[in-house]
Amino acid sequence: MKILKLKEKTSLGAVLVIRKSKSQKLIAVNPICTHLRCIVDWEAEENIFLCPCHASEFTTEGKVQNEPATKLLSTYKTKIEKNTVMVTRT
Secondary structure, rough: OOEEEOOOOOOOOOOOEEOOOOOOOOEEEEEEEEOOOOEEEEOOOEEEEOOOOOOOOEOOOOOOOEEOOOOOOEEEEEEOOOOOOEEEEE
């Protein structure tokens, strides 16, 4: 997967968009860790979002895979329209 864009200020809040290279599927999440609000990193080799502050791990669906975070990351619907990535609430 490849990071396409991190935007910290949008009408939805912070949004991180990644792309699964083989399927072209886009994944968009709010990258703010639900534990202490650090910005998560995308770990492509492990296929997870990882919080650099306390090692909380999240799946590509935003689900908590490793605590201390207990709440999932918000996820968004994505589509490409005229070479622009569009992100909306699910």
